[in-house]
Amino acid sequence: MTDTAAGFTLDTVLAALAALEDPKMRAVNERHGDDHGVNLSRLRALAKRIKIDPALARELWATGETAPRLLSLLICRPRDFDADELDRMLREPSAPKVNDWFVNYLAKKSPLAEELRLRWFDDPDPTVAAAAWSLTTERVVKQRDGLDLEALLDQIERELQSAPPPLQWAMNETLAQIGIHEPALRERAIDIGERLQVLADYPTPPGCTSPFAPIWITEIVRRREG
Structure with a gap:
């Protein structure tokens, strides 16, 4: 002790x-x-x-x-x-x-965050993979240089809809943050969200932003540019 x-x-x-x-x-x-x-x-x-x-x-x-x-x-x-x-x-x-x-x-x-992100990415354990996607979101927001954002969107497009809940949530956050922080990819991120409809029906309390990526992206960009 x-x-x-x-x-x-x-x-x-x-x-x-x-x-x-x-x-x-x-x-x-x-x-x-x-x-x-x-x-x-x-x-x-x-x-x-x-x-x-x-x-x-x-x-x-x-x-x-x-x-x-x-x-x-x-x-x-x-x-x-x-x-x-x-x-x-x-x-x-x-x-x-x-x-x-x-x-x-x-x-x-x-x-060691970046080392861990690479180590955990695509891990078969969805909890571990979700951690990697959360670290990826952190990089999208703070340090996008060196990230292949197009490849991330490709993977999200393929896997988001069928991912288990913790991993799906983390991947969806990456999708939204790419749309928010990367204007050149915003339209594609919104389109992916619209087609996949992941979290479209998520109950959102009044005054809170929906986690549905198209709404999330549009609302945050509106606030920033308004």
């Missing part, structure tokens, strides 16, 4: 998480496949108290439990993990929220 500079140990942190457990919150989360009952705002507040603590982060991840793993991802240091370790972590069974935070808070912030 590691003693942290702020006085937190694995036992004290697990006790703090247990105190945050709310049966009503668990019921809500379980409808989305997340087996924990901790309010995420309170989880973030606990992470701020702990601050960055790589050793404790590893101990929390090793519990295999959802709430500790979420906290682990908030207090870890991405550069401390090598590619094989990150690959192993991604392949471990985890709740959807853990997977989402792993990709966004750890993989995307790792100095």
